[in-house]
Amino acid sequence: MTTFTTPSACPFADPERLFADLEAARQSDDPPQPETFGGARVFTDYDDIVAALHDPETFSSQPTVGTIPSPWREQFEGRVPSRGTLLGIDNPDHDRLRSSVNTFFMPRRLARSEPWIREEAHRLVDGFAEQGEADLKTAFALPLPLRVISRIVGIDPERAEWVGAALGFFMGPRDIYHPGTPDQKAAKLLDLHDHLRELMERRRINRRDDLISHIWDQRDSGAVDLTDFEMLSMFPGLMLAGHETSSNLICVALSHFLADPDLHARVQRDDASRAQALEEIFRFESAITGMKRLVTRDTHLGGVPLREGDEVFLAYAAGSRDPSRFAHPERIDVERTWESPHLGFGQGVHACLGAPLARLLLRVELGVLHERLPDLRLAVPVQELRHTVVSEGRGLVSLPLAWTPTTAPRRSSPVSTDTATPESVPVVVSGRREVVPSVVELTLTADGGGLPAWRPGAHIDLELPGGLVRQYSLTGDPSEHEYRVAVLREDAGRGGSRAVHDGVAVGDRLRIRGPRNHFAPQPAPFSLFLAGGIGITPLLPMAAEAASAGIPWRLLYLGRSRETMAYADELQERYGANVYLWPSGERGRYDLDDVWMRLPAGGRVYACGPEELLLAIEDSARRAGRSDSVVVERFAPRAVSSLPDRPFDVELRRTGTTVRVAAGESTLDAVNRAGANVLSTCREGTCGTCEVRVLAGIPEHRDSVLGLEERLAGDTMMTCVSRCVGEKLVLDL
The missing domain is CATH 2.40.30.10 (Translation factors)
Structure with missing residues (x-):
C-alpha cells in the first residue's frame, strides 16, 4: 500500500480529479476524510461497498438525506414530510414504503411508456433542431426527464418547469438552472405538495395510469399499509432523483461517446447497442459518486475497525472501477459483460428505484438525438467540459453540442393520451x-x-x-x-x-x-384435488368438469371439523366415494406423504388452502421427487423458504446450455457465469431489473416485486433471489 498523495490542495476539491483522488484513496494506508463528504471515511473497494450496502442494519442510510434547516423546517411542518425520500429511511419503514412503488417501476411495465417518452423527446428537439448548436443540458437533458417524471407521478407535464423550480429547494446552491431565492423556492415547494395532495384526492376515486393511482391500488388491495402523509412523501424525492440523475447521465454519456467518433458510431447502431453502451457508462462514470452511511454498532469493514456513530462514504464510482472486479476499468468497453454488476445505481435495499426508468429514458434519448441531429459533435474540446462540484451526485455543468441544422420532418406516430386504467x-x-x-x-x-x-x-x-x-x-x-x-x-x-x-x-x-386463471386443470390420466378449508372453492368446478368429462379423479378435503367444511354434504351426496373428507379434529393430522404412494404415474395434484398446507404438500412432493406434479392456488405471496438453498439445474433455452445453480449461489450469478449477461441492480429482489421469462419448471419466488397474479402464473422470476421448487428451470436465455 502507498501513502495517499494528491497535487490538489484538498482531496476531492477538484471535480476533474475525482477518479484520480478515488484511486489514490484506494491505494492509501490511511484514506483521507475530506470535507466534501462531511469527514466520512471513504471506502473505495468493490467488495467493501457491496458488503455495507447489503447490511443496512449496521450501515444506516440516515445521513444520506439531511434535515431541513430553520426557518423552513417550521414552515414545512405538517405540509412537507421531513424525510421526503426513501434514500434516508431505514427499516422497517423503508421496505413497507418501497413496496408501494416497487411494482410500478419494473422494466416490463415501464415499457408501455416508451412511445410517449419518444414523442416528448421529439417535441423538445423540434425546438432547436434548426439552430445547429445548443447546450444540451438546458435544451434537452434537464427538461425531458422533468416532463417524464412529472407524467409518471401524475402531474401535467406542462407544469414540469414549475416542478423543477420547486424541487430546486432541496438542491440548494447546486441548483444553478432555476432562478430564485431559497424563500421563493420554498414557497413553490409548498405549492407543489399542496398540488400533490389535491391529485391524491382525485385519484382516490378516479384512477389513471400513474404512480399516485398505483399506490392507491396497492393500499386498497391491502398489499401495503401507509398513511396519506407517508404516501405524499413518496413523490418529491422520487421526482428529484428521477430528473437530476437522468439529465446528468445523458450528458456524461454523450461527452464520452462523441469524444470518439468510432465509438459513437458503434454505440448508435441500434437500440441494443445503445443499451449495452449505456450500461458501460453507468459503470465508468455514473451520476452517483457514492452515498454516506452511519455505523450503528462497532464493526469492521474491509479490515478497518469502525465505531458506533462513525460515518462512512461508500464511493460507488470507485467500486465500479475496482481492478479486482473489472478488467481495464479505466477504459470504456461497450462489449463488457456483467459477471460483476456495476454500482452505478447502487445495490441492496436502497438501490436506485428509478434505474429501469433511467435505462429506458436514456436509450430513447440517444436514439432520438441520433435520428434528428445529423453529424452530432461536441462544440468545444472535450478538455473544456466542466463537471459540477464534487458531491454525492456527479454531472456536467453544460454540454455544448453542434450538428448540421435540419428542418427534416420527424417520424412520429399518434400516442394515446388516454391514461385511464381499464374499467371494472x-x-x-x-x-x-x-x-x-x-x-x-x-x-x-x-x-x-x-x-x-x-x-x-x-x-x-x-x-x-x-x-x-x-x-x-x-x-x-x-x-x-x-x-x-x-x-x-x-x-x-x-x-x-x-x-x-x-x-x-x-x-x-x-x-x-x-x-x-392460473389454476386451470391440464390433461392428465388422474387428478387429485386437495382442499384445505375454504380452499375448496376453486376445486368445486374443477371436480365437476372432471366428472362430466369422465376423467379419473378424487377430492381429498381437509378441515378442522365436519361442521365447518363448506359444501361437504353437497359434495358427498353428488360424488359419493370420489370425495374423501378428513376432519382433523376427529382423525388427527393427515399424512401428505401418503398422496404420492397412491397417485398414479402421470397424475397431478391441484391444491388450494392455507399456506401451511400448500408449503407442506410442496415439501412432500419434493421429498418424493414429484415437484412437477403439484399445482397450487395461492391468494397471498408464497412464504420465503427458511430451508437451506438446494442446488438445481437451469437450462438456457436459446443456447441449449445447462448450468448448475449451487446451494448458496444465486440464479443470476450462475447464468451470468455461463454468459447470459442478465442485468441487475439491487440483487435483493426489489427492483425487477433481472427479471427473466420462465419457459418450464416452477420458480420459488423470493422477491418483493412481482404481484400475486404474476407469482401464481410463474411465467417470470427475479434471478437475483428466486430459486426452483423442483429440480430444473428452463429460462428464456
Whole structure:
C-alpha cells in the first residue's frame, strides 16, 4: 500500500480529479476524510461497498438525506414530510414504503411508456433542431426527464418547469438552472405538495395510469399499509432523483461517446447497442459518486475497525472501477459483460428505484438525438467540459453540442393520451346464503351487459365498499350467466372478509375485475384435488368438469371439523366415494406423504388452502421427487423458504446450455457465469431489473416485486433471489 498523495490542495476539491483522488484513496494506508463528504471515511473497494450496502442494519442510510434547516423546517411542518425520500429511511419503514412503488417501476411495465417518452423527446428537439448548436443540458437533458417524471407521478407535464423550480429547494446552491431565492423556492415547494395532495384526492376515486393511482391500488388491495402523509412523501424525492440523475447521465454519456467518433458510431447502431453502451457508462462514470452511511454498532469493514456513530462514504464510482472486479476499468468497453454488476445505481435495499426508468429514458434519448441531429459533435474540446462540484451526485455543468441544422420532418406516430386504467365490470348481488357458519356465498349477476366466460380454476377481483379489493375463486358453473364466490370470515384478516359478511347485501351494486386463471386443470390420466378449508372453492368446478368429462379423479378435503367444511354434504351426496373428507379434529393430522404412494404415474395434484398446507404438500412432493406434479392456488405471496438453498439445474433455452445453480449461489450469478449477461441492480429482489421469462419448471419466488397474479402464473422470476421448487428451470436465455 502507498501513502495517499494528491497535487490538489484538498482531496476531492477538484471535480476533474475525482477518479484520480478515488484511486489514490484506494491505494492509501490511511484514506483521507475530506470535507466534501462531511469527514466520512471513504471506502473505495468493490467488495467493501457491496458488503455495507447489503447490511443496512449496521450501515444506516440516515445521513444520506439531511434535515431541513430553520426557518423552513417550521414552515414545512405538517405540509412537507421531513424525510421526503426513501434514500434516508431505514427499516422497517423503508421496505413497507418501497413496496408501494416497487411494482410500478419494473422494466416490463415501464415499457408501455416508451412511445410517449419518444414523442416528448421529439417535441423538445423540434425546438432547436434548426439552430445547429445548443447546450444540451438546458435544451434537452434537464427538461425531458422533468416532463417524464412529472407524467409518471401524475402531474401535467406542462407544469414540469414549475416542478423543477420547486424541487430546486432541496438542491440548494447546486441548483444553478432555476432562478430564485431559497424563500421563493420554498414557497413553490409548498405549492407543489399542496398540488400533490389535491391529485391524491382525485385519484382516490378516479384512477389513471400513474404512480399516485398505483399506490392507491396497492393500499386498497391491502398489499401495503401507509398513511396519506407517508404516501405524499413518496413523490418529491422520487421526482428529484428521477430528473437530476437522468439529465446528468445523458450528458456524461454523450461527452464520452462523441469524444470518439468510432465509438459513437458503434454505440448508435441500434437500440441494443445503445443499451449495452449505456450500461458501460453507468459503470465508468455514473451520476452517483457514492452515498454516506452511519455505523450503528462497532464493526469492521474491509479490515478497518469502525465505531458506533462513525460515518462512512461508500464511493460507488470507485467500486465500479475496482481492478479486482473489472478488467481495464479505466477504459470504456461497450462489449463488457456483467459477471460483476456495476454500482452505478447502487445495490441492496436502497438501490436506485428509478434505474429501469433511467435505462429506458436514456436509450430513447440517444436514439432520438441520433435520428434528428445529423453529424452530432461536441462544440468545444472535450478538455473544456466542466463537471459540477464534487458531491454525492456527479454531472456536467453544460454540454455544448453542434450538428448540421435540419428542418427534416420527424417520424412520429399518434400516442394515446388516454391514461385511464381499464374499467371494472359492474355487478349486482343477486343472492346471498350461509353455506356453513362463517362462510357466506354471494351470487353476482351482470349490472347491464354480460359477464365474461370463465374456466374452472378462475378467480375475480371483487371491489368492496370502502375501496378494498380482494381476490375470490369462482365456485359456480361456468355455463351459468352468473358468478358465485364463497367467503370465509376471518376476523384477524385484513378486513375484506368482514366487509363481505357485515356490509354486502342482496341488491348491492359492486364491481369486479377479471376473471383470471392460473389454476386451470391440464390433461392428465388422474387428478387429485386437495382442499384445505375454504380452499375448496376453486376445486368445486374443477371436480365437476372432471366428472362430466369422465376423467379419473378424487377430492381429498381437509378441515378442522365436519361442521365447518363448506359444501361437504353437497359434495358427498353428488360424488359419493370420489370425495374423501378428513376432519382433523376427529382423525388427527393427515399424512401428505401418503398422496404420492397412491397417485398414479402421470397424475397431478391441484391444491388450494392455507399456506401451511400448500408449503407442506410442496415439501412432500419434493421429498418424493414429484415437484412437477403439484399445482397450487395461492391468494397471498408464497412464504420465503427458511430451508437451506438446494442446488438445481437451469437450462438456457436459446443456447441449449445447462448450468448448475449451487446451494448458496444465486440464479443470476450462475447464468451470468455461463454468459447470459442478465442485468441487475439491487440483487435483493426489489427492483425487477433481472427479471427473466420462465419457459418450464416452477420458480420459488423470493422477491418483493412481482404481484400475486404474476407469482401464481410463474411465467417470470427475479434471478437475483428466486430459486426452483423442483429440480430444473428452463429460462428464456
